[in-house]
Amino acid sequence: MAANGGLHWSDIPAPVLAVLRQGAVLPAHPLALDENRAFDRDSQRALSRYYIDAGSGGLAVGVHATQFQIRDVGLYRPVLELAQQTADAWTDRPLVMIAGVIGKTAQAVEEARLARALGYHAVLLGLGALKGAGEDELVAHCAAVAREMPLVGFYLQTAVGGIPLSRAFWARFAAIENVIAIKVAPFNRYKTLDVAVGVAMAGAEDRVTLYTGNDDHIVADLLMPWRVRAGNREVTLRFRGGLLGHWSVWTKAAVGLLGQAHAAVDSGSVPLDVLALDSKVTDCNAVVFDVANEFRGCIPGCHEILRRQGLLRTVHCLDPHEVLSPGQSDEIDRLYATYPELTDDAFVAANLARWRG
Numbered sequence: 018m019a020a021n022g023g024l025h026w027s028d029i030p031a032p033v034l035a036v037l038r039q040g041a042v043l044p045a046h047p048l049a050l051d052e053n054r055a056f057d058r059d060s061q062r063a064l065s066r067y068y069i070d071a072g073s074g075g076l077a078v079g080v081h082a083t084q085f086q087i088r089d090v091g092l093y094r095p096v097l098e099l100a101q102q103t104a105d106a107w108t109d110r111p112l113v114m115i116a117g118v119i120g121k122t123a124q125a126v127e128e129a130r131l132a133r134a135l136g137y138h139a140v141l142l143g144l145g146a147l148k149g150a151g152e153d154e155l156v157a158h159c160a161a162v163a164r165e166m167p168l169v170g171f172y173l174q175t176a177v178g179g180i181p182l183s184r185a186f187w188a189r190f191a192a193i194e195n196v197i198a199i200k201v202a203p204f205n206r207y208k209t210l211d212v213a214v215g216v217a218m219a220g221a222e223d224r225v226t227l228y229t230g231n232d233d234h235i236v237a238d239l240l241m242p243w244r245v246r247a248g249n250r251e252v253t254l255r256f257r258g259g260l261l262g263h264w265s266v267w268t269k270a271a272v273g274l275l276g277q278a279h280a281a282v283d284s285g286s287v288p289l290d291v292l293a294l295d296s297k298v299t300d301c302n303a304v305v306f307d308v309a310n311e312f313r314g315c316i317p318g319c320h321e322i323l324r325r326q327g328l329l330r331t332v333h334c335l336d337p338h339e340v341l342s343p344g345q346s347d348e349i350d351r352l353y354a355t356y357p358e359l360t361d362d363a364f365v366a367a368n369l370a371r372w373r374g
Contacts, residue, residue: 026167026197026224029138032111033075037139037198038226040257040279041074042272043113044265045082046100047319048092050333056092058099060329063372065103067328068265070368071361072272074258075113076100079128080141081177082262082316085119086335094131101136115169115260119143122158129165139167139197141260145178155182156189163195169228169260170199172212176312179203187215191225200260201238202230209238210245213254217247228260232302235259236295239278240287255282262315263302266322269361274298297356304348307341314342321349326365328372 026034046068049060068076078100079093087093097116104112116132118125118140129140142162147155162168170190173179179202190196201212209231216225229238238256245252264271274294281287305322307314317340320332332341353360 021164023165024133024138024167026139026195029167029197030111033113033138034197036074036111037113038257040226040275041113042072042264042268042275043075043077043115043228043258043260044068044073044268044271045080045260045262046076046078047265047316047323047329048083048087048096048335049329050335051330052333054333054335054337056095057330059373061096061099062103063369064323064328065100066107066372067365067368068268069104069108069110069112070372071268071364073112073264073268075115076104077115077117077141077260080115080117081143081173082265082319083117084316084335085117085143088119090335093128094135097132097135097137105136113138115139115141117141117143118162118166120146122161125158125162126165129162133166137166139169140165141169141171141200143171143173144180144182145173148180152183152186152189155186156193159190160193163193166195168193168196170196170212172199172201172203172208172230174202174204176204177315181208182211184211184215184218187212188218191216191219191221196221196225198226198228200228200230201256202232204231204233206234210243213243214245214247216254217245217250217252222252222254226258227254227256228258229256230260232261232263232306233299234295235261235263235298235302236274236278236292239275240282240292240295262319263298263305265319266305267359267361269364270359274359297359301352301356301359304345304352307345310342310345314340314345317341318345318349321346325349326362327369328365
């Protein structure tokens with residue numbers, strides 16, 4: 018435990034830390050709402066059980082896919098609490114529990130303290146509320162939250178509220194001793210490389226594990242050696258897993274995909290058919306995340322697949338204007354017809370009654 022009572026990464030149970038560092042599927046947990054847009058606890062619990070039984074390495078809760086507005090309607094604590102309680106009751110397997118934290122420093126610190134009190138292991142720190150802040154202010158903000166909880170950095174794409182972050186920022190961020198991972202999700206090769214170089218510049222490659230959030234290149238991120246030079250050192254970094262909204266659907270198949278990627282990398286020779294999965298998964302993500310409409314239907318797209326499977330009762334978001342885009346449902350039909358091997362409907366159908374029990 019840190020001197021101020023905060024949680025240090027060395028306090029995380031060794032089996033949990035091993036899961037994070039070996040690399041895992043970490044689904045970004047959606048929010049289940051009923052027909053009246055009220056919190057649907059039964060569906061929310063069923064979703065958590067699904068992710069656990071599908072083989073995920075943990076849960077990321079209170080993040081973008083959970084809808085940042087949960088804080089405005091009094092659902093932040095109930096949603097985090099239910100996920101932690103469900104995980105504790107459902108399995109003895111070590112799971113990495115990550116809570117999303119946003120806002121200016123006072124809010125972010127308060128949310129981190131709540132996550133710690135509820136038993137979470139780390140916080141995913143969103144920086145969108147600090148748009149316009151200088152680098153020193155950003156680093157001070159991150160350091161303040163790191164005094165409370167181990168940090169997972171978050172490079173969120175600007176299309177959904179992220180802010181541009183420099184290579185120098187990532188070097189300073191990675192140098193914060195309580196940073197354990199970074200979710201890299203700028204949907205941009207140049208900016209993704211900035212993170213990798215920043216980690217190497219900080220000499221933090223053994224402490225900071227990279228997780229892809231680049232839904233447009235999930236498989237490529239997982240397979241590619243990111244060989245970068247920092248000073249007189251050449252360092253090879255790899256994305257060990259994914260913390261992804263895309264992996265909140267068809268999660269059993271995602272676990273199999275990550276297993277294929279790990280096996281290919283470990284063998285030292287990546288088969289072409291594994292490389293070819295990148296374009297297939299990207300095609301799926303383009304539909305689910307509604308790329309054709311600037312990501313407006315990204316959360317409803319995930320909800321629609323989960324609704325079809327019976328895990329959610331509705332596709333509702335807290336904002337009634339956040340809905341599927343015209344033609345998006347038809348495109349999801351196309352995905353089912355084109356890539357049945359990337360879905361897990363049979364697995365869900367076989368277990369749904371138990372998860373809802």
